[in-house]
Amino acid sequence: MSTESTSPQIDPDAVIWSASESDREGRPLLVLMHGHGSHEGDLFGLAPSLPLEPVIASLRAPHAAPWPLDGWSWFTAGTDAGPDRDEVNESADAVIAWLDSLTVAPTSVGLLGFSQGGAMVLQLMRRAPSRFAYGIVLAGFVTPGEEPGDTELAESRPPVFWGRGTADDVIHDSAILRTTDWLPEHSTLSGRIYEGLGHGINQQGVADIRGFIERQL
Template sequence: MIKLEGPSHGPAAGGAPRHLVVLLHGYGADGNDLIGLAPVLAPLMPDTVFHAPNAPYACEGAPMGYQWFGISRLDPHTVAAGVRAAAPFVDAFLDETMAQYGLDETRTVLVGFSQGTMMALHCGLRRDIPLAGIIGFSGMLAAPEALDTELRSRPPVLLIHGDSDPMLPSQLSETAAETLRRNGVPVGLHIAPGVGHGIDQTGLSQAARFLLDAFELPLPNQGN
């Protein structure tokens, strides 16, 4: 199996990390696309290391980028088959990276954007031990009809989506949130007004607050 590689950042404080954030990029991008979030978040959680692996396959629609699976349209069967085929890559990366730092799921958050959100939700909800959390930007829940029989853990989830997204409508995150709640998964939903297929400052602030809570770290200016 292909071993995923990509950029990393931190910990800002130096030394051994106590928390891990794994960032899964979208279709046609690479790890550099999301690792740019790390310098913004790292000062708030200086003992956290960030990793952003490149997806395993060269992208059909963007020769310089990568894809978790090939997709030409949002056909539910194609998406479901794609996330299932790529899931072992993400799970192996999580296992290896946690082992590298001597961390476990309770100190690990999985973050995805677009196609990376599809991967984060699929993998994170099917691990035997709950992650500290899952954040999904501008994505969707693949194979929702299978979740009730395949769900193995219920980590807290935050879904963030722009209401002006021309690629993946924000209704996909709304539907995902409903499905997760119906299956007993604690989920927060933030629909960003006027935002397209991207991450704005408000969405990033929501994600930062979620990470601090997941890692039981203090909010800025509120002491230890």
């Protein structure tokens, strides 16, 4: 009988880094997590527009996205009821395990995610509330239900930036309403709603992200 773990894992060989291992000592880390059906190279395109101090690591989600998508997924795309909680937590725990495996420990860890990756940002903060300095959620949402870390987040109120477009027709209205209710009670919330923007990131959003990260540093 095989004893190989079936739990999802982050492929360390697929991580895109902005700095070599020798240049990561004594620096904060910013972890990027892409959306459903995308890949680790997607959000890494933001790197030249972000502050230089943090080392950036862009992760590949652990699941192959379903056909006909040619990319990767953090969890199965859900309905308006939301994704499967266990599946989301397994992927969050995979990211935490990857962080634990790093040979150079960052001085702090920030999170940035788009769509499903944005949901991962909040789920990671809920799984390990004291581990992450801040979160950036772009066109993302909080998953339904309660997590053990929610009480601690309600007390510590870590900084979170939430950006979304008024023309986003991908994220269910129920997920937006759930996130609108949850974030003010569990974070120090800032962000912006971008008029006319669909399910994406615009130049104003990139500038806002940069300013938010600079304030955390």
